[in-house]
Amino acid sequence: MAVPPGPSPRLPSESSPPPAAAGPSRRAVLRGAAVAGAVLVTGGALDRGGVPAHADAEYDVVVVGCGASGMTAALTAAKRGLSVVVVEKAPTFGGSAARSGAGIWVPCNEVILAAGVPDTPAKAAAYLARVVGTGVPADRQAAYLANGPAMISFVIRNSPLRFRWMEGYSDYYPEFPGGMPNGRSIEPDQLDGHILGAELANLNPSYIPTPDGLVVFSADYKWLTLSAVNPQGLAVSAQCVQRGVEAALRGEKPLTMGQALAGGLRAGLQSAGVPVWLNTPLADLRVESGRVTGAVVTRNGAQTLVRARRAVVVGSGGFEHSPTMRREFQRQPIGTDWTVGAKENTGDGIEAGERAGAALDLMDDAWWGPAIPLPDQPYFCLAERTLPGCLLVNGKGVRFVNEGAPYSDVVHVMYDRDTPSSRHIPAWLITDQQYRDRYLFKDVPPLLPLPEEWYQSGAAFKAVTLDQLAGKIGVPAAALRSTVARFNGFAFTGRDLDFHRGDSVYDRYYADPYVRPNPCLAPLWLPPFYAFKIVPGDLGTKGGMRTDARARVLRADGTPIPGLYAAGNASGAVMGHSYAGAGSTIGPAMTFGYIAANDIAANP
Incomplete structure (x- = not known):
C-alpha cells in the first residue's frame, strides 16, 4: 500500500498528550444547571431563569444554528412535511460556512459522476476507512457515504444551489486505496444574491472578501x-x-464559495416557508422525563421556550471562540485569536447537550491549519507554504515537516513535537525575494511591499542576510544557514530526501508547474529574506456531542437521548483526527443534518 509523503493522518487510536484537566468552575456550573433543570421541569409556573413553563411557540422540529448543517436539516425537515424553526445566535445567517471557500467532500455525488470522475462506493469506503482509522464507528462512516450523494441531489432539487467539480483538487491522501488524484470535491456555482431580497443584508460576510x-x-x-x-x-x-x-x-449580485452556499440554502428555506430567528441564542435545552422537548432561547431580550414536538437538532458550531473550553480540552498554546471560525461559536450547543447528558468526542482536536497571526485577523495558509522557494523551520532553525502536507497534519506535528527544549510553536515560514517577485501572498501581489503593520505586529520579518533574519526571529543562525543550504540542494535535484515534499499529487496542487524538476521546490538565494510567524490556526473545532449513524446524540453508555440530534461542529467529526479532502467539514455537516431530519420524519 502506497503511503503519501510527510506525516500520515493521526488516527484516533494513536497516543497524544491528554487534554488539560477539566476546569472546575465550568463543570460545577454544568452540574448545577443539570440538577436545577431536572427539578424545575416537573411543574410550576416558571422554569429556571424565569422561563415560562408553557411554550411561547411550538414546532415539530427546532433547529439550533443557521449554518450549513442547520439549514440543510431545516430544509430537509420542511420538505418532509414537518413544521420547523431555525434559531440563530448571530445577527447574521451562514455561520462559518458563509466565511469559507465552501468546498464539499461527498464521494459519488451526481455532480462529479456527471463530470466523469471514476468514483465508486467501494473506492470511497476503502479510502475513508484508511483515512479515518478505527476511532470512528464503521456504521457512521457508512451512513455518511450512503446519504451524502442523496443530500447533494436533494439540495439541488430544493434550492437554487448548483455545484461545480473542483477538478484537479486532489484528495488529501491520493495514494491511499480509493484515493482520487484528480479530486472528489465540489463547490457552489455562481448565485445571484438578489434572490434573497432584503435577507441578503443578513448574510455573514466572507473571511476574505472577493x-x-x-x-x-x-x-x-x-x-x-x-x-x-x-x-x-x-x-x-x-x-x-x-x-x-x-x-x-x-x-446581478454575484455570490460564490461560502456566500453562495449559505445564500442558496437560505433561499431554499425562504421558499419552504421556514422561519429563521436571528439574534436568538440558545440558553438551554428543555428536558422532560429524560427526553429533549424543546429549546430555551433568548429572544427580544426575554427567555423563551420553543417546544419541539418531534426533536431538536443542534447545528450551532464548535467552541473555537470559547477560551474556557479551549483551555479545558485542548493542548497549549491555544487561544481564540488564531481561528477563522465564526465569532459566535462559543460552544453553547455543546454545553447544553452535555447538561442534557451527552457524551463528548474529539474535544482535543480542530480543523487545524498553519496560520499567520496578522494584526487584523489570522491568515490560514494554503498555497503560501506549498509554493516553491519557501520552507518551515522550528525554534532551532531546522525543518520538521513536509510543508506541502495536508494542513491539519502540519499542525498535528507542531503540537506533537513542541517541547520546552524544542519549540515548534511558533514555527517560521522562510522565503526570499524571488518567491515574493513571483507569487501572490495572501492578497499582496508580486513585487509590491508587504503591509508595514505585518512587520510592526511581529507577524513578518525581513533581513538582507539569513544570519540577520535568524537574529530577528530568535533561531540559531548557523542552523538556519545549514537548513537552507540543504533545502537548496534538494531543490536542484528535485528530491526532498528529508520529508518528500512534492512526491504526492496533493503536494503539487498549489505548486508552480513551471518550476523544474520539482514544482514544489526552488532554492532560496535572492535577498532580502523573509520570515512569517506560523501558529496553529483552525477553521473551527471538530469535537462535540457523540452521535450515532442516525445523528442521534448519545450518552456515555451508548444510549440515545430521545429528541436530541446534532450535526456539524457541534458533534464529533466523522473524519476523526484526520481530513479526507477539501470540504471534509461542510460535506459531513450537511449530510448529517440531512440524516437527522430524515430520521426525525421517519420516526415520529
Whole structure:
C-alpha cells in the first residue's frame, strides 16, 4: 500500500498528550444547571431563569444554528412535511460556512459522476476507512457515504444551489486505496444574491472578501496565485473579470464559495416557508422525563421556550471562540485569536447537550491549519507554504515537516513535537525575494511591499542576510544557514530526501508547474529574506456531542437521548483526527443534518 509523503493522518487510536484537566468552575456550573433543570421541569409556573413553563411557540422540529448543517436539516425537515424553526445566535445567517471557500467532500455525488470522475462506493469506503482509522464507528462512516450523494441531489432539487467539480483538487491522501488524484470535491456555482431580497443584508460576510468586480471560485485561487508567472493564471484572472462584468450587465449580485452556499440554502428555506430567528441564542435545552422537548432561547431580550414536538437538532458550531473550553480540552498554546471560525461559536450547543447528558468526542482536536497571526485577523495558509522557494523551520532553525502536507497534519506535528527544549510553536515560514517577485501572498501581489503593520505586529520579518533574519526571529543562525543550504540542494535535484515534499499529487496542487524538476521546490538565494510567524490556526473545532449513524446524540453508555440530534461542529467529526479532502467539514455537516431530519420524519 502506497503511503503519501510527510506525516500520515493521526488516527484516533494513536497516543497524544491528554487534554488539560477539566476546569472546575465550568463543570460545577454544568452540574448545577443539570440538577436545577431536572427539578424545575416537573411543574410550576416558571422554569429556571424565569422561563415560562408553557411554550411561547411550538414546532415539530427546532433547529439550533443557521449554518450549513442547520439549514440543510431545516430544509430537509420542511420538505418532509414537518413544521420547523431555525434559531440563530448571530445577527447574521451562514455561520462559518458563509466565511469559507465552501468546498464539499461527498464521494459519488451526481455532480462529479456527471463530470466523469471514476468514483465508486467501494473506492470511497476503502479510502475513508484508511483515512479515518478505527476511532470512528464503521456504521457512521457508512451512513455518511450512503446519504451524502442523496443530500447533494436533494439540495439541488430544493434550492437554487448548483455545484461545480473542483477538478484537479486532489484528495488529501491520493495514494491511499480509493484515493482520487484528480479530486472528489465540489463547490457552489455562481448565485445571484438578489434572490434573497432584503435577507441578503443578513448574510455573514466572507473571511476574505472577493475584490469588487470579480467573480472568483475556490478552484481559481491556485491559478490567481500564479498569475504573474503562468499563462493559465492570466487566463483565469481574465475569466474572473469577465464573469464580474457579465454579472454587472445582468444586474446581478454575484455570490460564490461560502456566500453562495449559505445564500442558496437560505433561499431554499425562504421558499419552504421556514422561519429563521436571528439574534436568538440558545440558553438551554428543555428536558422532560429524560427526553429533549424543546429549546430555551433568548429572544427580544426575554427567555423563551420553543417546544419541539418531534426533536431538536443542534447545528450551532464548535467552541473555537470559547477560551474556557479551549483551555479545558485542548493542548497549549491555544487561544481564540488564531481561528477563522465564526465569532459566535462559543460552544453553547455543546454545553447544553452535555447538561442534557451527552457524551463528548474529539474535544482535543480542530480543523487545524498553519496560520499567520496578522494584526487584523489570522491568515490560514494554503498555497503560501506549498509554493516553491519557501520552507518551515522550528525554534532551532531546522525543518520538521513536509510543508506541502495536508494542513491539519502540519499542525498535528507542531503540537506533537513542541517541547520546552524544542519549540515548534511558533514555527517560521522562510522565503526570499524571488518567491515574493513571483507569487501572490495572501492578497499582496508580486513585487509590491508587504503591509508595514505585518512587520510592526511581529507577524513578518525581513533581513538582507539569513544570519540577520535568524537574529530577528530568535533561531540559531548557523542552523538556519545549514537548513537552507540543504533545502537548496534538494531543490536542484528535485528530491526532498528529508520529508518528500512534492512526491504526492496533493503536494503539487498549489505548486508552480513551471518550476523544474520539482514544482514544489526552488532554492532560496535572492535577498532580502523573509520570515512569517506560523501558529496553529483552525477553521473551527471538530469535537462535540457523540452521535450515532442516525445523528442521534448519545450518552456515555451508548444510549440515545430521545429528541436530541446534532450535526456539524457541534458533534464529533466523522473524519476523526484526520481530513479526507477539501470540504471534509461542510460535506459531513450537511449530510448529517440531512440524516437527522430524515430520521426525525421517519420516526415520529
